Amino acid sequence: MRRFKLTIEYDGAPFVGWQRQENGLGVQQVLEEAVTEFCGETVLIEGAGRTDAGVHALAQVAHVDIEKETDANIVRDALNYYLRKVPVTILKSEEVSTEFHARFSATERAYLYRILDRRTPPSLNKGRVWWVPVALDAGAMNEAAQTLIGNHDFTTFRAVQCQADSPVKTLDVLTVERQGDEILIRARARSFLHRMVRNFAGTLKLVGEGKWTAGQVAEALAAADRTRGGPTAPPDGLYLTEVVY
Amino acid sequence: MRRFKLTIEYDGAPFVGWQRQENGLGVQQVLEEAVTEFCGETVLIEGAGRTDAGVHALAQVAHVDIEKETDANIVRDALNYYLRKVPVTILKSEEVSTEFHARFSATERAYLYRILDRRTPPSLNKGRVWWVPVALDAGAMNEAAQTLIGNHDFTTFRAVQCQADSPVKTLDVLTVERQGDEILIRARARSFLHRMVRNFAGTLKLVGEGKWTAGQVAEALAAADRTRGGPTAPPDGLYLTEVVY
Numbered sequence: 001m002r003r004f005k006l007t008i009e010y011d012g013a014p015f016v017g018w019q020r021q022e023n024g025l026g027v028q029q030v031l032e033e034a035v036t037e038f039c040g041e042t043v044l045i046e047g048a049g050r051t052d053a054g055v056h057a058l059a060q061v062a063h064v065d066i067e068k069e070t071d072a073n074i075v076r077d078a079l080n081y082y083l084r085k086v087p088v089t090i091l092k093s094e095e096v097s098t099e100f101h102a103r104f105s106a107t108e109r110a111y112l113y114r115i116l117d118r119r120t121p122p123s124l125n126k127g128r129v130w131w132v133p134v135a136l137d138a139g140a141m142n143e144a145a146q147t148l149i150g151n152h153d154f155t156t157f158r159a160v161q162c163q164a165d166s167p168v169k170t171l172d173v174l175t176v177e178r179q180g181d182e183i184l185i186r187a188r189a190r191s192f193l194h195r196m197v198r199n200f201a202g203t204l205k206l207v208g209e210g211k212w213t214a215g216q217v218a219e220a221l222a223a224a225d226r227t228r229g230g231p232t233a234p235p236d237g238l239y240l241t242e243v244v245y
Numbered sequence: 246m247r248r249f250k251l252t253i254e255y256d257g258a259p260f261v262g263w264q265r266q267e268n269g270l271g272v273q274q275v276l277e278e279a280v281t282e283f284c285g286e287t288v289l290i291e292g293a294g295r296t297d298a299g300v301h302a303l304a305q306v307a308h309v310d311i312e313k314e315t316d317a318n319i320v321r322d323a324l325n326y327y328l329r330k331v332p333v334t335i336l337k338s339e340e341v342s343t344e345f346h347a348r349f350s351a352t353e354r355a356y357l358y359r360i361l362d363r364r365t366p367p368s369l370n371k372g373r374v375w376w377v378p379v380a381l382d383a384g385a386m387n388e389a390a391q392t393l394i395g396n397h398d399f400t401t402f403r404a405v406q407c408q409a410d411s412p413v414k415t416l417d418v419l420t421v422e423r424q425g426d427e428i429l430i431r432a433r434a435r436s437f438l439h440r441m442v443r444n445f446a447g448t449l450k451l452v453g454e455g456k457w458t459a460g461q462v463a464e465a466l467a468a469a470d471r472t473r474g475g476p477t478a479p480p481d482g483l484y485l486t487e488v489v490y
Contacts, residue, residue, distance in 0.1 A: 010370045056369060080365055087368040120325055123332040124256045124301060165355070 001065050004075050005096045006031075006045075011087035012235065017053045018060070021230075024243070027088060031062065034082035038075070039068040039102060048102045049109055049245040054235030056128070058093065058112075059241040063102040069094070082238045096167070100245070108172070108244035109192060113185040113201045114237045116209075118180070127180065130237035136181050138210030142176040144207040145185070145213035148200065148221060154193055155224040157203070159232070162194035168226070169193060176204060183208070186241075197230055203230030205221040246310050249320050249403070250341045251276075251290075253305040254277035256332035257480065258372045262298045263305070263359075270297075272333060276307065279327035284313040293347045293488040294354055297440070299480030301373070302468070303357075304336065307487040308347040316340070345490070353489035354419070354437060358430040358446045359482045362423070366474070374427065375482035381453030383428050387421040389452040390430070393445065393466060394419055399438055402448070402471040403417060412469070421449060428453070431486075432460035440477055448475030 010033070016024035022030070028045055036044045049061040066075065076093035079111075083089065099105075116122050116129040117136050155167040173188035185204065187197050203220065206212040212230070222229040224236055253276070261269035278446065280288045292307040311320065321338035328334065344350075361367050361374040362381050375424070393402075393416055400412040418433035419446055432442050448465065453455040457475070465473040 009365075009368050011371070058369070084366070087371055089365050089368040091363075091365050100354065118336075119319065120336050121333050123254045123334040124303070124373075126256070126332055165262075241435070 001067050001098075002070070003063055003065050003096050003098045004072060005094045005100060005102065006062045006064065006075075006079075006090050007092040008057060009089045009091050012051060012054045012056040014087065014245070015053060016053050017055070017059075018047050018049070020052045028062075030083065030086050030088055031079070034067065034079045035064055035084045037159050039066055039070070039077045040229070041067055046102045048106045049192075051238075051240055052235050054127070055238045057240040059242050060104065060240050061099060061102050061106070061176075061245075062095065066100075067109075074213055085167075085197075090212050104144060104185060105245050108188055108190055108242075109240065110186070110188045111192070111197045111240040111241045112206060112241045113187070113197055113233065114239070115185070115201070115205070116181060116185040117183050118181040129237050131182075132205060132232050136183055136205065137210065138178040138208065140210070140214070141183070141204045141208045144204060144212070144217045145174040145176050145200070147214055147218040152221060153224045154196060155179075155200035156200050156220050156226060156229040157196050158193040158226060159195035159199070160226060164193050166192060169196070174200065198233045198235065199229055201233035201237065205233065206230045246312050246343075248308055248310050248343050248345060249317060250347065251307045251309065251320075251324075251335050251341045252337040253302060253307060254334045254336050255302050255354055257296060257301040257304065258331065262297045262300070262436050263292050272281065272305075272441070273307075273332050275333055276309075276324070277329065280309055280378070281322045282327045283321070283323045284315070286309055293351045294437075294485050295486055296483075297480050299372070300485070301485045304487050305485050306347050306351070306356040306490075308341065308345075310346060311379055347488075349490050351436075351488050352435060353433055353435055354485065355431070355433045355486075355487040356437070356442045357484045357486045358429070358432070358442055358478065358482060359484070360428040360446070360450065361426060362428050363426040372481050375479050377428075377450060379454055381428055381450065382455065383421050383423040383453065385459070386428070386430075386449045386453045389414050389457070389462045390419040390445070390449060392463040397466055398469045399441060399466070401465050401471060401474040402441050402444035403438040403471060405471060406439035408485065411437050412438060414441070421447065427470075435465070439441045441480045443483060444474055446478035446482065450478065451475045479483045
């Protein structure tokens, strides 16, 4: 038996999310089916981050155990062949020790949230960005973001259905910068609560519009109450960009 | 009657091209229908460049004459409303003199051609790039591109069905650079022949693979014979990026 670490890019739009679910196609499911087509084995693929419906990945990481005699490059090319009809790509495949676990061995995850900040709606980037027609102040958003850095109870930014044991997380990086007509929000932490980055984005947008101050964001965080946070930003703009081990 | 200059972004994938055609939906047609929905008038919309099926635009320019009392911002927002189900966006609308003609007043057009140069296929950028799994030498491609600059008979890079009066054009800029795993080809000229940029891309790719030298590209140009040029690159990677007046 060999364990392979897979680095995966996908367009989240046609999927119900990373996880296999009853109500539609999960990325996990299409990957597991591709492995079965390749080697005839029924496998469980574990991912580093359970992205929601519509959320994209530039570099999700997962691992899979395969009995068949094969090597990492063959796994990559064969899976890409069986995935050719869905927007999922195996960027990299590496043989790893069976001690490696895509989810539990990860030491940091990084996300990017893209806001298209212009008067007119997206056409080429439809489904890839959150369209906000009001002009946002990226500087003010970045300043407010800094109040969230560090070890906190993040209940204010946690989805009610979140299954994590504790709402306490350490946020390492949260930056906001403008690049042309896009506002880019970047976040890094060992792990995130469910919808945490989308809840950050929805809250920081209120700051960008001038409706909230950085102080109000800090107060909302301190309240540890989801009803005190801003709305959840849509999944379209969110990308899992890196998993560090 | 007022004439409006429209700057338009679109995803070319679902269209048969810019021009209204019998065999499917053209971008021109969806724009003309949006104008009719807005003001009840039947109009002809003239574009600066007739992009082919699958070719995208970051800033196509067109003009339209409207009898109804209105202004440029209303035209922009109303057309975007009627275009909301198709990947076409009016980025800008400006009232111009009736001497302005989107096609004939243009003094320069700019195109970008994107090659995804990596072993594994695109998922997020499917339909937006030409996937070339072989590693390309962008420096060699750029050097070969310089042999095409200037005033030449470009028959070698002209589609056989091209309707231009003359194959002689002046190519102002043709550059090739690598940006991460993408190769970006940028071209500027007063006007281009049909499929000229895609024929440049298809030929320069042969140079990038080491199959052709810059000297062979110069010889192919001098031969003024389409059969001496490289293959036509797919439309997916091509973007009309700017029209100058």
